[in-house]
Amino acid sequence: MATHGKKFSAVAEKIDRTHVYEIQDAIEFLKKNTFTKFDETAEIAFRLGVNPTQSDQSVRGTVALPHGTGKNVRVLVFASGPAAEAAREAGADHVGFEDLLEKVKGGFTEMDVVIATPEAMKEVRKLGKVLGPRGLMPNPKTGTVTDDTATAVKQYKAGRVEFRMDKNGNLHVPFGKLSFTGESLAENCRAVIEAVQHARPTAAKGVFIRRCTISSTMMPGLHVNVRDTVAA
DSSP states (O other): OHHHHHHHHHHHTTSOTTOOBOHHHHHHHHHHHOOOSSOOEEEEEEEESSOTTSGGGOOEEEEEOTTOOSSOOOEEEEOOHHHHHHHHHHTOSEEESHHHHHHHHTTOOOOSEEEEOTTTHHHHGGGHHHHGGGTOOOOGGGTOBOSOHHHHHHHHHHTEEEEEOOTTSEEEEEEEETTSOHHHHHHHHHHHHHHHHHTOOTTOOSOSEEEEEEEETTEEEEEBOOTTTSOO
16 A cells, blocks of 8 residues: 555656646556556546535436446346346346345345336335445436336446536545556547536536546546536
8 A cells, every 4th residue: 555655656746736627647657657567447536516405496306428438337137027027138247126126125236227118216215325325226317217228228228327426515426447458448538527417406506517637546636627528
């Protein structure tokens, strides 16, 4: 840990804290200065101009990353009948209903996304204490409550990412791996920024995206310019 701390500090010293970096430049900096032996995840963090205590100013949505996430997304689907079969054919990792409900109640956690049909949601809602804290409760706003399970599974497998603001008005969204080309990461990043801007609540006043920072798993963040991507 001490060695990692020194390496992190050495990279941090190269960052000009008074400078606002262009997205492409920030990404190239991270790619050039990575010091880990694993493929780090790139992430963009937003400071939003909303009041997180007001329910009509919550920010939540999804974004389809043009070049995917770089990871194998494990999809669990609560469904029965044709919807369950469609989910299996689309490549879902776990599909079922009553048996799967009991499995999740028992502590099963090998999933990154949970999808459910509207009919199944009557029972899935009872898993709120299990799925809620992990941000996995299906929601119509993110396309995870649907009868079209095949499309939902394919979209999340292909790189659709869900985002949700935290209690402090911040938002963190992964947008790929540092092994991606700089161009692919930049396109993914811009897709995230546009999706977040599109999710702006009508009740939000003034500047919506106040600050954006790009970082990776083990690297410090760089303040980036988003004005050329959207009217922040």
